[in-house]
Amino acid sequence: MRFDVTVLGCAAALPSLNRLTTAQLINIHEKRFLVDCGEGTQVALRKKSSKLQYRMMRIDHVFISHLHGDHYLGLPGLISTYNLMGRTRPLRIYGPPELEGLMRLHNQVSGAHLNYDLHFVSTQTQERTLLWEDATLEIYSFPVKHRIATTGFLFKEKEREPGVSHHAVRDLGLEPSEILQLKKRQDLVRSDGTALAWSSVCTEPAPPRSYAFCADTMYWERVVDAVQGVDMLYHEATFMAHHKALAVKTYHSTTLQAAKVAMKAGVGRLLVGHLSARYKDNEAVLAEVVEGFPRAEIARDGVTYSVPFRSL
Amino acid sequence: MRFDVTVLGCAAALPSLNRLTTAQLINIHEKRFLVDCGEGTQVALRKKSSKLQYRMMRIDHVFISHLHGDHYLGLPGLISTYNLMGRTRPLRIYGPPELEGLMRLHNQVSGAHLNYDLHFVSTQTQERTLLWEDATLEIYSFPVKHRIATTGFLFKEKEREPGVSHHAVRDLGLEPSEILQLKKRQDLVRSDGTALAWSSVCTEPAPPRSYAFCADTMYWERVVDAVQGVDMLYHEATFMAHHKALAVKTYHSTTLQAAKVAMKAGVGRLLVGHLSARYKDNEAVLAEVVEGFPRAEIARDGVTYSVPFRSL
Numbered sequence: 040m041r042f043d044v045t046v047l048g049c050a051a052a053l054p055s056l057n058r059l060t061t062a063q064l065i066n067i068h069e070k071r072f073l074v075d076c077g078e079g080t081q082v083a084l085r086k087k088s089s090k091l092q093y094r095m096m097r098i099d100h101v102f103i104s105h106l107h108g109d110h111y112l113g114l115p116g117l118i119s120t121y122n123l124m125g126r127t128r129p130l131r132i133y134g135p136p137e138l139e140g141l142m143r144l145h146n147q148v149s150g151a152h153l154n155y156d157l158h159f160v161s162t163q164t165q166e167r168t169l170l171w172e173d174a175t176l177e178i179y180s181f182p183v184k185h186r187i188a189t190t191g192f193l194f195k196e197k198e199r200e201p202g203v204s205h206h207a208v209r210d211l212g213l214e215p216s217e218i219l220q221l222k223k224r225q226d227l228v229r230s231d232g233t234a235l236a237w238s239s240v241c242t243e244p245a246p247p248r249s250y251a252f253c254a255d256t257m258y259w260e261r262v263v264d265a266v267q268g269v270d271m272l273y274h275e276a277t278f279m280a281h282h283k284a285l286a287v288k289t290y291h292s293t294t295l296q297a298a299k300v301a302m303k304a305g306v307g308r309l310l311v312g313h314l315s316a317r318y319k320d321n322e323a324v325l326a327e328v329v330e331g332f333p334r335a336e337i338a339r340d341g342v343t344y345s346v347p348f349r350s351l
Numbered sequence: 352m353r354f355d356v357t358v359l360g361c362a363a364a365l366p367s368l369n370r371l372t373t374a375q376l377i378n379i380h381e382k383r384f385l386v387d388c389g390e391g392t393q394v395a396l397r398k399k400s401s402k403l404q405y406r407m408m409r410i411d412h413v414f415i416s417h418l419h420g421d422h423y424l425g426l427p428g429l430i431s432t433y434n435l436m437g438r439t440r441p442l443r444i445y446g447p448p449e450l451e452g453l454m455r456l457h458n459q460v461s462g463a464h465l466n467y468d469l470h471f472v473s474t475q476t477q478e479r480t481l482l483w484e485d486a487t488l489e490i491y492s493f494p495v496k497h498r499i500a501t502t503g504f505l506f507k508e509k510e511r512e513p514g515v516s517h518h519a520v521r522d523l524g525l526e527p528s529e530i531l532q533l534k535k536r537q538d539l540v541r542s543d544g545t546a547l548a549w550s551s552v553c554t555e556p557a558p559p560r561s562y563a564f565c566a567d568t569m570y571w572e573r574v575v576d577a578v579q580g581v582d583m584l585y586h587e588a589t590f591m592a593h594h595k596a597l598a599v600k601t602y603h604s605t606t607l608q609a610a611k612v613a614m615k616a617g618v619g620r621l622l623v624g625h626l627s628a629r630y631k632d633n634e635a636v637l638a639e640v641v642e643g644f645p646r647a648e649i650a651r652d653g654v655t656y657s658v659p660f661r662s663l
Contacts, residue, residue, distance in 0.1 A: 052435050054394050054428075078428045079391045082366050106460040108431045112424070116366075116390045119420045123364050137460045144456065148418040148449045150499045187462045 042067045042196065042248050042346040044271065047083040049312030049338040051277050051291075052109050058340050059083055060109035061254055061313065063273070064098070065194060067176055073101045074192055074252050080113035081120050086341070096126060100171060102180070103134030103162075104254060105189035111138065115145040122153050129156040133170050133180065135188050136161040162190045167265060175199075181265035183256035186290040191253040191265060199244035207240035248346045251306075254313050257287060258296035263303045271346040272306040273338065275313035280327055282315075294324055298331025307349050312338035354379045354508065354560050354658040356585065359395040361624030361650040363589050363603075364421050370652050371395055372421035373566055373625065375585070376410070377506060379488055385413045386504055386564050392425035393432050398653070408438060412483060414492070415446030416566060417501035423450065427457040434465050441468040445482050445492065447500050448473040474502045479577060487511075493577035495568035498602040503565040503577060511556035519552035560658045563618075566625050569599060570608035575615045583658040584618040585650065587625035592639055594627075606636055610643025619661050624650035 043066050048059030060077025064084065073080070084095045103111045111134070121130065132138065139159035146153065160170060164182040171178045175197055180190040200222040207213060217227055220237075227235040251266040254275040266272050277291035286293045292300075294311065301309040309332050311324075318324050321337050328335045336344075355378050360371030372389025376396065385392070396407045415423045423446070433442065444450065451471035458465065472482060476494040483490045487509055492502040512534040519525060529539055532549075539547040563578040566587040578584050589603035598605045604612075606623065613621040621644050623636075630636050633649050640647045648656075 053432055054397075056394065056397060059394075060428075078425065079394065082368065082371075082391065085366075085368060108428050108457065108461055112428045112457075113390065116372075116420050116424045120365055135460075141456060141460060144453060145420065145424075148447075148453060148499075149420055187460075 040068050040196075040245070042194075042250070043343050044250060044273065044310075044346065045343040046310075046312065046338045046340055047080055048077050048340055049314075050077075050109070051275075051313045051315050052107075053316055054079060054109070055316055060112070061104075062113065063252065065250065067194060067196070070173075070176070071098045072178070072194070073098050075104055075110045075254070076101060076113040076117060077109050078112040078116075081117045083340070084117075096121070096124065096128075099128060099131060100178075101130065101132045101134075102170070102178075102192050102252075103132065103138055104183075104191065104252070105185060105187055106135050106137060106141075107187065107255070110254075114138075115142060118142060118146070118153070118157065119149070119151060121155065122151065126155045129158055131158045131160060131171070133160045133162055164188045164190060167193075172197075181262075183253055183262050183265075184259040184290065185255045185257065189255060191251060191256070191262065193249065193251045193265065193269070195249040196247035198247055201237070201241035201243055204240050204242065211235070211240070213240075246348060248348060250346050253300075255291055257290045258292050258299065263300050266300065266304045266306060268305050270307040270349055271310065271344065272301055272304065272308070273310045273312060274300055276311040276324070276328060277313050277315050279318060279324060294327035295331045298328050298335065301332040301335065307334065307347050308344075309335040310338045310344055311335060352380050352508075352557070354506075354562070355655050356562060356583070356622075356658065357655040358622075358624065358650045358652055359392055360389050360652055361626075362389075362421070363587075363625045363627050364419075365628055366391060366421070367628055372424070373416075374425065375564065377562065379506060379508070382485075382488070383410045384490070384506070385410050387416055387422045387566070388413060388425040388429060389421050390424040390428075393429045395652070396429075408433070408436065408440075411440060411443060412490075413442065413444045413446075414482070414490075414504050414564075415444065415450055416495075416503065416564070417497060417499055418447050418449060418453075419499065419567070422566070426450075427454060430454060430458070430465070430469065431461070431463060433467065434463065438467045441470055443470045443472060443483070445472045445474055476500045476502060479505075484509075493563075493574075495565055495574055495577075496571040496602065497567045497569065501567060503563060503568065503574065505561065505563045505577065505581070507561040508559035510559055513549070513553035513555055516552050516554065523547070523552070525552075558660060560660060562658050565612075567603055569602045570604050570612065575612050578612065578616045578618060580617050582619040582661055583622065583656065584613055584616065584620070585622045585624060586612055588623040588636070588640060589625050589627050591630060591636060606639035607643045610640050610647065613644040613647065619646065619659050620656075621647040622650045622656060623647060 045064040047062035050058035061075040062080040065072040167181040179193040249269040274297040276297040357376040359374035362370035373387040374392040377384040479493040491505040561581040586609040588609040590598040
């Protein structure tokens with residue numbers, strides 16, 4: 040079951056020729072979620088659209104971390120493009136409360152009549168909040184600490200039940216009620232008095248995976264708590280360690296702070312992004328991160344990162 | 352004296368991988384003007400910024416034709432980027448009255464404190480209006496006909512005076528008052544009684560050039576009047592001729608209508624853009640335009656077009 044993150048943009052503040060501002064396309068079990076939507080996101084999505092799995096239209100949920108322009112200014116254009124492309128499926132947009140008024144004002148001044156519904160869901164920065172769930176997946180926002188109201192997002196697979204072998208079902212003539220009991224890891228005593236250990240006919244499911252997105256934020260213990268044990272963490276590292284004072288002043292993190300969050304939270308893999316354009320040497324930036332947390336990489340536009348299984 | 356137009360984007364409505372939405376950088380005598388600012392304009396400007404003459408910061412005037420997203424959604428990001436780049440020079444923005452509130456709302460929700468002033472000047476769609484002038488140049492808005500309030504823009508060099516030969520000034524010992532009279536194309540009788548024909552010591556200046564930008568608009572006689580005799584006209588041609596009904600319905604123009612405006616207005620050169628993405632064959636589109644007006648080209652992103660002298 041696929042669970043991956045395509046970085047569409049990971050520049051800090053200013054887009055460059057190689058890096059767009061922040062946006063990520065997350066694919067979990069072929070459900071697609073857009074996290075942040077910096078200027079140019081729709082073109083970045085289009086680059087990926089030749090591949091069936093990235094079709095722009097299949098995004099039904101957009102999560103906006105905060106209202107700095109480099110994290111949402113691609114959204115009014117995307118909303119308009121969806122309309123011109125004939126979208127009829129509703130689009131759910133999660134973000135700070137002011138986002139709805141802003142997007143509706145864009146539609147109003149352009150005289151646009153959308154042929155699909157926009158549903159806005161306000162995020163808040165008091166505590167972790169469940170934004171959406173289905174049978175297999177939960178998505179939360181959680182507070183991070185930035186100059187304006189900002190949240191991170193947590194994508195979590197739900198625990199799966201063990202799978203009962205088809206052969207066992209057929210050969211033993213298992214009843215539906217028996218199968219339900221086995222899936223709960225309970226041993227059976229069957230109607231004929233024979234015992235059946237659940238582990239003899241069940242296979243353990245793959246462990247659930249999780250991904251947390253933290254941009255933009257300064258170092259904060261509550262972020263460590265919020266991302267505890269995730270399999271992959273995207274954390275901003277706008278500054279190198281010697282610019283720590285600047286990081287504090289601008290409510291951003293350093294390389295070592297991003298690594299510290301990953302280490303203290305015991306995450307599986309760390310992706311850092313939102314690097315200041317002042318650093319030309321990505322290797323030097325990565326060296327600092329890896330010093331604090333070895334399983335780290337620097338995010339690159341257009342690259343897809345798989346969320347790993349912890350036990351593998 | 353340079354007078355050219357760099358097309359930064361000329362897609363209709365939807366950006367593609369080859370075409371951004373509408374934006375043009377106009378350089379007249381090393382003064383730079385931005386006309387429209389679709390999503391991604393700041394990155395397109397940056398591509399040109401390696402050349403001194405395109406430095407983004409040297410733009411002091413931005414003209415927005417109308418509030419469809421594909422013509423202004425790059426503006427909030429550009430305003431923010433200028434701030435981060437340390438801009439202190441004011442930026443003047445000309446556009447529909449609602450534009451100011453929209454841009455200020457973006458700044459407000461992002462908590463931005465700009466270190467430079469934004470001056471907004473509202474355009475109107477009643478009549479041609481002088482927006483800005485200096486000693487050598489005039490810039491006007493003029494009404495075009497689209498689904499929402501939209502203007503075109505006209506850039507006109509002012510008439511220049513004849514130049515008096517430096518040799519004549521020195522050899523004849525011309526007085527300042529005499530030079531002024533000669534520059535007005537008046538012959539002199541000098542204090543010693545000799546006659547001096549202005550044409551014997553003056554050279555005629557280059558004729559003034561003009562450029563008109565018309566996007567988006569349906570065919571309208573008032574546009575023909577507004578662009579009468581310009582040296583270069585950019586006119587939209589969203590549709591091919593067989594989609595004329597669609598053009599009328601959506602307040603856009605066809606290839607043949609763009610050519611008709613150019614022909615009736617007697618322009619020097621026609622650039623067409625804003626072509627619908629449905630047409631894959633640019634040659635077929637151009638063939639239709641050229642049928643109606645031979646000195647025509649299809650605009651391409653990243654290309655600089657010189658405004659020609661009519662007499663040359």
